[in-house]
Amino acid sequence: MGVDYSTLHDPNAEYTMRDLSAETMNVTRERGGGRDVEITDVQTTMVDGNFPWTLVRIYTDAGIVGTGEAYWGAGAPELIERMKPFLQGENPLDIDRLTEHLTQKMSGEGSIGGVTVTAISGIEIALHDLAGKILDLPAYQLMGGKYRDEVRVYCDCHTEEEADPIACAEEAERVVEDLGYDALKFDLDVPSGHEKDRANRHLREPEIAHKVSIVEAVTEAVGHRADVAFDCHWTFSGGSAKRLAAALEEYDVWWLEDPVPPENHDVQRDVTQSTSTPIAAGENVYRKHGQRRLIEEQAVDIIAPDMPKVGGMRETAKIADKADMYYMPVAMHNVSSPVATMASAHVGAAIPNSLAVEYHSYELGWWEDLVEEDVIEDGYIEVPEEPGLGVTLDMDAVSEHMIDGEELFD
Numbered sequence: 179m180g181v182d183y184s185t186l187h188d189p190n191a192e193y194t195m196r197d198l199s200a201e202t203m204n205v206t207r208e209r210g211g212g213r214d215v216e217i218t219d220v221q222t223t224m225v226d227g228n229f230p231w232t233l234v235r236i237y238t239d240a241g242i243v244g245t246g247e248a249y250w251g252a253g254a255p256e257l258i259e260r261m262k263p264f265l266q267g268e269n270p271l272d273i274d275r276l277t278e279h280l281t282q283k284m285s286g287e288g289s290i291g292g293v294t295v296t297a298i299s300g301i302e303i304a305l306h307d308l309a310g311k312i313l314d315l316p317a318y319q320l321m322g323g324k325y326r327d328e329v330r331v332y333c334d335c336h337t338e339e340e341a342d343p344i345a346c347a348e349e350a351e352r353v354v355e356d357l358g359y360d361a362l363k364f365d366l367d368v369p370s371g372h373e374k375d376r377a378n379r380h381l382r383e384p385e386i387a388h389k390v391s392i393v394e395a396v397t398e399a400v401g402h403r404a405d406v407a408f409d410c411h412w413t414f415s416g417g418s419a420k421r422l423a424a425a426l427e428e429y430d431v432w433w434l435e436d437p438v439p440p441e442n443h444d445v446q447r448d449v450t451q452s453t454s455t456p457i458a459a460g461e462n463v464y465r466k467h468g469q470r471r472l473i474e475e476q477a478v479d480i481i482a483p484d485m486p487k488v489g490g491m492r493e494t495a496k497i498a499d500k501a502d503m504y505y506m507p508v509a510m511h512n513v514s515s516p517v518a519t520m521a522s523a524h525v526g527a528a529i530p531n532s533l534a535v536e537y538h539s540y541e542l543g544w545w546e547d548l549v550e551e552d553v554i555e556d557g558y559i560e561v562p563e564e565p566g567l568g569v570t571l572d573m574d575a576v577s578e579h580m581i582d583g584e585e586l587f588d
């Protein structure tokens with residue numbers, strides 16, 4: 179007696195790691211209605227913006243090309259090149275299956291966090307542009323349609339004297355009056371001159387007083403004309419973050435961002451639940467799984483995923499959906515070119531709980547030149563009605579600003 183292995187094991191069965199390719203899954207590529215499209219090639223080029231932007235293009239046998247962008251960072255082009263064979267021959271309309279397929283195939287490269295997720299995000303955004311062009315629909319329409327025609331943009335502000343409250347207030351005034359934004363963000367992890375040891379994360383009382391003076395100067399300068407958020411870049415201890423957040427309560431800031439490091443959700447939750455100052459975090463965790471505990475444990479008041487870093491447009495919409503179950507708004511972190519910024523705007527149009535999308539390049543001077551269309555006007559992005567993302571790369575501008583050694587797209 180014993181187990182009859184012959185009934186348990188088919189010796190002709192081929193073993194592969196969980197494989198979601200169309201061939202293995204028996205997903206047909208032939209669909210009719212002009213949807214019989216195959217991916218033929220994937221290319222990247224890097225542009226020297228205020229960050230090294232990674233632009234992605236996906237080519238098809240129908241001659242239709244989709245454009246996307248991965249969050250900046252070393253290694254994304256190489257990872258995208260490595261993923262190309264997993265995309266060639268596939269129908270680009272299966273966006274979810276293809277991104278899941280890439281995540282599985284790239285497990286060895288570390289596909290649940292870091293630059294591999296970023297690289298997949300750039301492909302996922304290009305697939306949305308491509309799918310929209312194939313189906314003759316704007317990308318937001320692929321995501322369930324619109325909650326709003328215009329997506330609010332907040333302007334990340336800088337001055338040469340970033341620690342001077344008066345200089346910050348003057349810059350806030352300029353950005354509101356001259357550039358037309360009604361939503362701003364300033365850095366609050368700036369030196370006060372009172373630091374004794376920046377490694378221990380502890381804030382001394384005069385450091386907190388200096389930060390309060392920046393917040394007071396900026397919020398009093400703009401009054402009710404603009405909402406103002408402040409970013410701390412994961413700098414402080416839980417106790418110091420709580421003292422800072424408490425000291426800022428009377429200024430009713432839009433949010434205080436990343437006061438503590440991103441890894442320990444218990445500390446994050448403790449800080450958030452200690453104060454009426456809204457706390458935002460999320461730009462440094464990956465995929466919906468990375469954001470899950472921040473939302474479920476209400477460890478933030480506002481969730482702040484970076485769309486072309488966190489997993490892409492649908493991944494961000496899934497995070498937003500989870501957040502909406504906790505009545506939590508989404509403020510999309512963004513330091514990208516007009517391509518991923520517009521893609522974030524499509525997501526912002528399609529989710530109920532969009533608060534704003536960041537703009538982080540106002541010092542650059544040529545950000546909007548990278549595409550032929552207008553993107554941000556008077557602090558808002560009007561979501562385009564053209565198929566896909568509704569932005570067209572200006573190849574002369576791309577060529578002019580390419581990083582040395584990069585090649586222009588075909």
Ligand SMILES: [Mg+2]
Binds near residue numbers: 411436461511
């Ligand atoms: Mg930030």
